[in-house]
Amino acid sequence: MKKMIDHNALLLQVMAHDLLAPLTATKWQVELLEKSYKDKEKREKYLLGISASTELGIALTKHAHVAGKILSNAYESDIAKTNLPQEIRQATAELKMQYERHGLILEDEIEDENRERELDVPLTKLFIWSIAKFFLSCVPPQTKVTMRGFRAQKEAIDGKYIFLVMANNVPNAQEYVNLILSQEARGALDQSFVFSKLINDVAPYLNVSYSADAQSDGISLEVIF
Numbered sequence: 645m646k647k648m649i650d651h652n653a654l655l656l657q658v659m660a661h662d663l664l665a666p667l668t669a670t671k672w673q674v675e676l677l678e679k680s681y682k683d684k685e686k687r688e689k690y691l692l693g694i695s696a697s698t699e700l701g702i703a704l705t706k707h708a709h710v711a712g713k714i715l716s717n718a719y720e721s722d723i724a725k726t727n728l729p730q731e732i733r734q735a736t737a738e739l740k741m742q743y744e745r746h747g748l749i750l751e752d753e754i755e756d757e758n759r760e761r762e763l764d765v766p767l768t769k770l771f772i773w774s775i776a777k778f779f780l781s782c783v784p785p786q787t788k789v790t791m792r793g794f795r796a797q798k799e800a801i802d803g804k805y806i807f808l809v810m811a812n813n814v815p816n817a818q819e820y821v822n823l824i825l826s827q828e829a830r831g832a833l834d835q836s837f838v839f840s841k842l843i844n845d846v847a848p849y850l851n852v853s854y855s856a857d858a859q860s861d862g863i864s865l866e867v868i869f
Contacts, residue, residue: 655715655838658777659708665745666697666704673697696741703738703769710770714845721767721849725760728768728805728869732793735772743776747785750776754793757805761869764850771846775809775865778839782820782863783811796868807867817858824856824865 673693680686713719736752743750779789789811796804814820824840847854847867854867 655708655711655842658835658838659704659711662704662742663701663708665742666701669697670694670701700738700741703773706766707770707773710766711774711842714767714770714842714849719767719849721764723762723764726763726765727757727759728761728763729754729757729793731763731765731768732772732791732807735769736776736791738769739773739776743780743789746780748780748783749786749788750791751788752791752793754791755795757795767846767849771843771850771852771867772807774839774842774846775867778820778824778836778843778865779809779811779863781836781839782816783814787811787813801868805869807869808864809866810862810864812862814858814861814863817861817863820863821856821858 673690677687677690677694680690710719733752733754736750736754740750776789776791783789789809792806792808792810794806794808796802796806820836823836824843827837827841827844843854850869852867852869854865856863856865858864
């Protein structure tokens with residue numbers, strides 16, 4: 645009999661691992677600050693580091709809270725009027741520290757959109773984080789992941805906003821694309837699966853569509869807002 649995957653337990657394991665990094669960084673920077681409190685330049689550097697680590701920890705905790713409700717079918721929408729590219733930029737900025745810690749490069753090219761949308765901001769950020777974490781789980785170190793945002797040019801989807809994530813040099817690229825499309829876990833500790841599951845579960849709440857594709861040794865995921 646095929647073993648069932650406990651999505652909440654797997655997400656908890658992943659989030660605990662992610663939260664350990666900024667918490668450890670904060671503790672380390674506080675210790676350095678105590679030793680260098682008389683050096684103004686070092687003090688400012690460590691304070692900035694503590695602030696960045698704290699912000700990352702808060703963002704991750706919020707993601708865990710929302711994701712837990714999604715996976716347990718208990719989520720209630722939190723809609724507000726806001727600018728989509730602005731929210732995407734903030735979400736990607738929060739991800740860069742995690743990517744750097746794993747030896748990856750995250751580049752973002754998010755174009756402006758001169759309009760406001762009715763948007764669930766916490767869920768949108770969780771969605772983008774889930775996509776970014778999916779790529780982080782399948783892309784080898786020293787690889788560049790590019791996130792692009794732009795208005796749709798095709799007549800059929802005019803007025804829509806495209807969010808595109810791409811990476812090259814991905815081993816078994818087609819296998820990961822199949823994972824996004826089929827939602828089949830490859831094992832009890834498959835991190836790629838929990839993020840593909842979140843992508844799939846969150847999309848209907850946001851009323852967005854997405855597709856994934858593999859080209860030679862690369863992988864791409866396109867979202868239409």
